[in-house]
Structures are given as structure tokens and as C-alpha cells.
Amino acid sequence: MNRDIYLSNSLGGRKEKFKPINPKKVRMYVCGPTVYDDPHIGNARPLVVFDILFKILKCKFGNSSVVYVRNITDVDDKIIEGAKQKKILINKLTTDITKRFNEDCDYLNCEKPSFEPKATENIPLMIDMIKILIKKNNAYENNSHVYFDVSSFKDYGKLSNKNVDQLFAGARVEVSENKKRPEDFVLWKPSLKEEPGWDSPWGRGRPGWHIECSAMSKKYLGDTFDIHGGGRDLLFPHHENEIAQSRCANDNKSLSNFWIHNGFITVSNEKMSKSLGNIYKIKDFYKKYNGQVVRLALMSTHYKQAMDWSDDLLLQSQKTLDKWYEHQKKPEGKVLIPDEDLNPLYDDINTPGYISNIHKLYDKASKGSDKDKEIFTMACNFIGLLIEPKSKWLEFKKNILEISEEEILQKIKDRNKARDNKNYELADKIRNELLDKGVLIEDKDDKTTWKIK
RNA sequence: GGUAACGUGGCGGAAUGGUUACGCAGAGGAUUGCAAAUCCUUGUAUCCCGGUUCGAUUCCGGGCGUUACCUCCA
Numbered sequence: 081m082n083r084d085i086y087l088s089n090s091l092g093g094r095k096e097k098f099k100p101i102n103p104k105k106v107r108m109y110v111c112g113p114t115v116y117d118d119p120h121i122g123n124a125r126p127l128v129v130f131d132i133l134f135k136i137l138k139c140k141f142g143n144s145s146v147v148y149v150r151n152i153t154d155v156d157d158k159i160i161e162g163a164k165q166k167k168i169l170i171n172k173l174t175t176d177i178t179k180r181f182n183e184d185c186d187y188l189n190c191e192k193p194s195f196e197p198k199a200t201e202n203i204p205l206m207i208d209m210i211k212i213l214i215k216k217n218n219a220y221e222n223n224s225h226v227y228f229d230v231s232s233f234k235d236y237g238k239l240s241n242k243n244v245d246q247l248f249a250g251a252r253v254e255v256s257e258n259k260k261r262p263e264d265f266v267l268w269k270p271s272l273k274e275e276p277g278w279d280s281p282w283g284r285g286r287p288g289w290h291i292e293c294s295a296m297s298k299k300y301l302g303d304t305f306d307i308h309g310g311g312r313d314l315l316f317p318h319h320e321n322e323i324a325q326s327r328c329a330n331d332n333k334s335l336s337n338f339w340i341h342n343g344f345i346t347v348s349n350e351k352m353s354k355s356l357g358n359i360y361k362i363k364d365f366y367k368k369y370n371g372q373v374v375r376l377a378l379m380s381t382h383y384k385q386a387m388d389w390s391d392d393l394l395l396q397s398q399k400t401l402d403k404w405y406e407h408q409k410k411p412e413g414k415v416l417i418p419d420e421d422l423n424p425l426y427d428d429i430n431t432p433g434y435i436s437n438i439h440k441l442y443d444k445a446s447k448g449s450d451k452d453k454e455i456f457t458m459a460c461n462f463i464g465l466l467i468e469p470k471s472k473w474l475e476f477k478k479n480i481l482e483i484s485e486e487e488i489l490q491k492i493k494d495r496n497k498a499r500d501n502k503n504y505e506l507a508d509k510i511r512n513e514l515l516d517k518g519v520l521i522e523d524k525d526d527k528t529t530w531k532i533k
Numbered sequence: 534g535g536u537a538a539c540g541u542g543g544c545g546g547a548a549u550g551g552u553u554a555c556g557c558a559g560a561g562g563a564u565u566g567c568a569a570a571u572c573c574u575u576g577u578a579u580c581c582c583g584g585u586u587c588g589a590u591u592c593c594g595g596g597c598g599u600u601a602c603c604u605c606c607a
Contacts (some may be wrong), residue, residue, distance in 0.1 A: 093537085122607050129607095136535090158605060235578080241536055242603075289605080311607030312538085319607095343538080344601065351601070376601080380556090381546070385539075388601060396545070396557055406570095432547050436555035504566055511568075522569050532572095 085140055085426050087307075088384060090315060090339040091239050098338065099308045106137050106146045107301040109336065111310035111318070112196070112291060114153040116162040120182045121360040121374075121389055122311070122345045122352050128375055129342045129383040129429065130309050131190040132463055136425050137461075148193040149300045151293060152178055155199050155286055156226065160275055160501040170276055174200075183414065184362040188378075189464040195300050199292040203278045206287045206295040209312045209329045210267045210280075218268055219329040222258045226268040231261065233324045239339060240316035240530035265321055267291050271512045290321040297335070298326065308336035316342055352389075370476045372465050373397045379431040381465060395475055401465070404438075405473050407445040408466050409453035417459045425463075434463065477532040483517045492521065492528050 085098040100106040101243040110130045113123055130148075137146045154174040163170040178198075185192075203464065210226055213219035220231045230236050230244060237244050244263050266288035271277030277284040297305065303326070310319065321337065344351060347358040365374050376397040381387040409463040421441060424433030438459050445456035460466035491510050511521050520533045 107557055113607080114605090120607085124607085126607050141577095157603090161605095193598060240602080243535075313602065313606060316536085317604090342607070344607075346600075349600075351606095353606085386547090388545090391543095392557090394546070430547070432545090432555080436547065492578070499566080502566075508567065520569065523565075524570075529570095 083423070083426055085136060086428050087338055087340060089337075090341050093241075094436065096180060096338070098288050098306075100141070101304065101337070104145050106141050106307075107305035108134065108137065108146070108148045108298045108307040108309065109149045109293070109301055109305060110148070110193075110308075111314055112152050113177075113181050114156050114158060115174045115181060116156065116158040117177065118361045118363060118492045119181050121362060121378075122394075123509075124184065124188055124362050124374065125308065125383070125387075126311055126342050127185060127190050128188055128464075130340075131188075132379070132425070132431065133307070133309070133340070134191060134193070135427055135462065135464075136429065138353070139422075140426075141385050147195070147301065149195045149197065149297065150193040150195060151157075152198045153292055154178065155203075155276055155292075157287065159245065180363065187362065187366060189371055189467065191464075193310050197296045197300065198295070199287070202275075202292065202446055203287065203300065205299055206291045207268075207278075208279050209298070210287075210294050210328045211419050213267065213325065216303075216328060216331075218324075222260075224270040224285065225258045225266060226282055226288075227259055227264040228267055228321070228324060228328075229260065230263040230265070230324065233328055236263075236324050237320065239323055240320050240321070242316060265290065265317065267325070278285055287291055290318055291325060293318075293322050294326040294329070294335075297322075298330065302332050303330040303332050303428055305336050307338045307340070309340040312341045313344055315339075338532050342383045343381075346386055346388050347390075349388055365394075368480060369394060369398065370401070370467075370473060372401055372473075373452065375464060376401060377433075379435065381428055382432055401473070404442060404456075404460060404466060405470050407442060407453050408457050408460075408470050409445075409450060411454040411458050411461075415451075415454045415457065415458045417462060418495060421459060421523040422462075431463065458486075474532075481518060481532060483514075483519065488514065488530055494532065495521070496528060 086095050087098050088095045108130070113119060120137065132146045134146065159170060159174060163173045166173065184483070210219060210485075213228065214221060214226065217228055217229070219228050260368055268282055268285050268287060268291075270279060270283055270285040273287070297308070307318065308322075310393070323335050326487070346352065347360070350356060350358065352359050362374070365371075373394055374397075376392045377389075378387075380393065380397065411499040421437040424430035424437065426434075438456070441452075441456040441459050445453040457466055491514055495507045497505070498510065514521060515533065518533045519530050522529050523529070
């Protein structure tokens with residue numbers, strides 16, 4: 081496809097034409113999970129958003145020309161805390177949560193990134209980077225801690241539009257005695273005996289909260305790459321600090337040319353938080369909804385917007401997919417999605433606009449030829465929907481039903497007997513009984529079929 | 534207090550300097566024993582006040598409101 085991709089760049093705050101440094105190697109880094117607790121629906125949003133961006137980039141530049149890196153942060157104070165609370169070993173917690181994270185990715189039908197590096201497997205790189213920062217006077221050691229000296233980096237605050245003087249004037253930040261200034265942030269800190277630690281020039285310790293992304297993005301994507309993504313909340317301080325570290329260590333003008341941030345998921349218009357108890361874990365949806373339902377729900381709002389999560393949203397998505405599955409037809413041979421239908425995705429990943437186009441393609445498919453059905457299905461497949469066969473979709477629904485298929489068929493027999501005898505009262509009663517159990521009966525021609533409501 | 538995003542019909546949610554979003558729900562009709570499904574038809578909207586303009590929901594300014602970030606967080 082010839083048309084250009086446009087993306088909203090947080091750095092600068094406007095929508096820009098996307099131009100990769102090297103079209104034969106488009107590079108994207110997305111901040112992955114810190115594996116300390118089960119992933120929730122808020123974590124799911126960037127997974128799906130950047131999965132779609134990955135697909136768009138591959139469509140534009142070619143499958144083998146896009147490198148997507150998503151890290152796993154498996155060393156962090158929250159992990160230490162979480163393991164303590166659950167009274168399990170740190171290693172057990174991180175492997176368990178990483179496993180669950182991968183299950184969630186499969187459930188949501190997200191493609192595997194090109195690389196999924198773990199922080200703990202790249203500690204030496206972080207130590208090297210910290211060494212460089214100290215050597216260049218961008219960092220200082222004090223009492224086994226190493227801090228980044230924010231005053232040494234002129235562009236600090238440029239990404240998040242923050243003025244350092246104002247930012248820390250009130251000092252709501254905990255000021256450590258070891259820091260020179262409150263805005264400085266930790267690169268390395270000492271570990272207690274029972275805490276995970278690695279030997280370093282500053283003693284046994286562990287890395288700070290931001291350095292892992294700087295080290296791993298450099299390893300896989302180089303000093304400057306094309307896209308860096310993550311949730312809005314990472315904009316400050318995480319991404320600001322990443323930029324400071326990387327640019328000082330690498331001595332260059334840009335870490336990533338594009339910064340993309342997805343909005344939050346709220347519940348009843350409030351941010352999900354543990355204290356409010358309004359967290360929806362992804363695995364909580366496994367039983368009730370096919371992963372595609374959750375995926376479509378996540379795509380129903382533009383990624384930049386906040387989105388309010390509700391049952392109604394899921395039910396609507398379920399209904400839409402039910403309808404769409406009626407005309408699913410696996411493409412045979414090469415089928416192209418018309419450019420004009422693809423347009424919204426190229427314009428800042430406008431998934432709701434694209435979904436609207438799918439509805440139009442559906443209309444055509446429902447009245448048109450097999451080819452139309454194939455185009456429609458292809459359009460769904462592009463954003464990770466309707467890939468699994470209809471039989472599987474129906475099977476999932478059957479499995480969550482509380483009534484067996486035999487019982488249903490028996491009830492239908494009973495009802496049809498009643499109908500033959502013109503005992504419509506009884507027939508309607510049976511139908512309503514089934515409806516209460518979520519089974520909908522349809523009389524078509526001479527045959528009675530059933531489906532899940 | 535600082536920084537940002539947002540405010541579109543009953544709901545969800547795009548786009549746009551002048552013309553149908555789209556989906557769900559609703560209404561009417563065809564069909565049906567009644568329904569369901571399907572098909573056809575259909576109503577309803579751009580927070581407030583200024584400015585720019587022939588014309589603004591769209592651009593600019595102000596106000597009000599919502600939310601987020603500034604502290605670990607997708």
C-alpha cells in the first residue's frame with residue numbers, strides 16, 4: 081500500500097507522518113509488564129494497541145522488515161514486596177506471572193514480538209551503561225547508590241513538558257539523603273542479603289527502575305530507533321528518565337523518534353486501582369468470554385482516549401462477533417483488503433473507524449458473493465479477529481452453557497410436538513424456559529435450530 | 534499549584550471549515566401460530582461565551598466540566 085502512516089507523537093504533541101530511519105528495518109520498543117501480579121485489563125490495552133501497530137507496520141514495510149521488542153521486567157521492588165506478601169520465592173513469582181502474561185497474550189490473540197528480553201538476563205549491559213554515565217559525569221555514586229544527575233541533561237522534561245524547577249519545588253518526592261537533588265533518580269541501589277542482587281563496581285545490588293529499558297532497547301534496536309510505546313502513565317517519569325539515560329550514555333540526539341502512549345482504562349469513570357478494588361484481571365474473562373470479545377472491546381475506542389470498561393461494552397462486542405461469524409469465510413488464495421477500508425488504521429491506528437468499515441464490508445458480504453465474504457473475513461483477520469473457525473467460536477459458547485445439548489434437543493422435540501398439536505401455550509413455555517438458560521430457538525422453514533443468546 | 538488529554542444523538546464511538554459516520558438500543562413495516570433471525574424504512578447530537586470566516590461542531594482565545602500525570606502503576 082502506498083499511503084503513509086500517521087502517528088500521534090507525544091514528543092512534540094502532534095500527529096506526524098511516520099518515516100522510519102531505515103524502511104528495511106523498522107524498529108519498535110514497547111514497555112512490557114513488571115511481573116509482580118496478574119495482568120489486568122489495563123495491561124491488555126497496550127498489548128492490543130501495539131499488536132495492531134505491529135501489523136500495520138508489517139503491512140506497509142513487509143513482514144521481515146519490522147522488529148518489535150517488548151521487555152519483561154523481572155527485577156523490581158514491587159516484585160520483592162509481592163513475593164514477601166505471598167510468601168513465595170521471587171523466582172517463583174516472576175516465572176508464574178510471566179507464564180500468565182503469555183497466556184493472556186494468547187487469549188487476546190496478540191502476536192509474539194520479535195524479542196522479549198528479560199531484565200535479569202541483561203544486568204551486565206545495565207552496569208556497563210551506568211559505568212559510562214558515571215564516566216561522563218551524568219551520574220554519581222554515593223554510599224553504594226548510583227544516581228542520575230538530572231541537571232547534567234539539558235533536555236530533561238522535553239517529552240512530558242515539565243519544568244524541573246517547578247516540578248520538584250514542592251518536594252512531594254521522597255528525598256533520599258544520598259541524592260544531591262530531589263529530581264535525581266536511582267540507577268543502582270544496594271540489595272539486602274535476601275534480596276536479588278548482582279555484583280557491581282558499587283557493591284552487590286540491583287538496577288533502578290528505568291535503566292533496563294535503556295539497556296535492552298540499545299541491545300536490540302541500537303542507539304536510536306523509530307517507535308517507543310507504552311501507557312500514558314509511563315510518559316513521566318519512566319520515559320523521560322529513559323531518554324535522559326540513553327541519550328547521555330549514547331551521546332546522541334534522539335532515543336526514539338516517535339513516542340506513542342495509550343490512554344487509560346477506567347471503571348465507572350475512575351481509574352482502576354487496588355485501593356478501589358476495581359481491577360479486572362484478564363484471566364477473569366477466560367471463562368465467560370472468548371478472547372476475541374475482549375480484544376474487540378479494547379479496539380472500540382481510539383487508543384489515545386480513555387475508555388470506560390463495562391459489561392455492556394463486552395456484550396456489545398460479543399453480539400457484533402456473533403453477527404460477523406455468520407459470514408466468515410476463510411480466504412482461498414490471495415485476497416486484498418481495499419486500501420480505502422484500510423485507511424483509518426494508517427491514520428493514527430484509528431480502530432473504531434476501521435471497525436466501521438468492517439461493518440460496511442459485512443453488509444456487502446451478507447448480500448454478496450463468496451469473494452465479498454472473503455474480503456470481509458480478511459479485514460477482520462487483519463486486526464486479529466475471526467481467525468479461529470466458527471466451530472471453535474460456537475464450541476466456546478456451548479461450553480459455558482449450563483444445559484447439555486441433549487436436554488436442549490429433547491426440549492425442542494417436546495416443543496415441536498406441542499406445536500403440532502397447536503398447543504402454543506406449552507410451546508411458548510418451553511421456549512421461555514430455554515431462553516432463561518440462554519438458549520434461543522429459531523423456527524426456520526420446517527426446521528428448528530437453537531443458538532446461544 | 535504545574536502539565537496534558539477530553540467534553541458529539543438514549544448509550545458506545547469516528548470524522549469533518551459548508552454534504553450519511555458506524556454499531557447498539559428505540560420506532561414503523563415485511564415475515565412468523567407467537568417469536569427469533571433476516572430484510573426494508575426511520576427519528577434524535579456536536580458543553581458555554583467570544584473571535585477569525587461568506588460559513589465552525591471542526592481553527593484561535595476565554596470559561597465551565599471530566600479525567601489523568603506530577604508518587605509504584607498500562
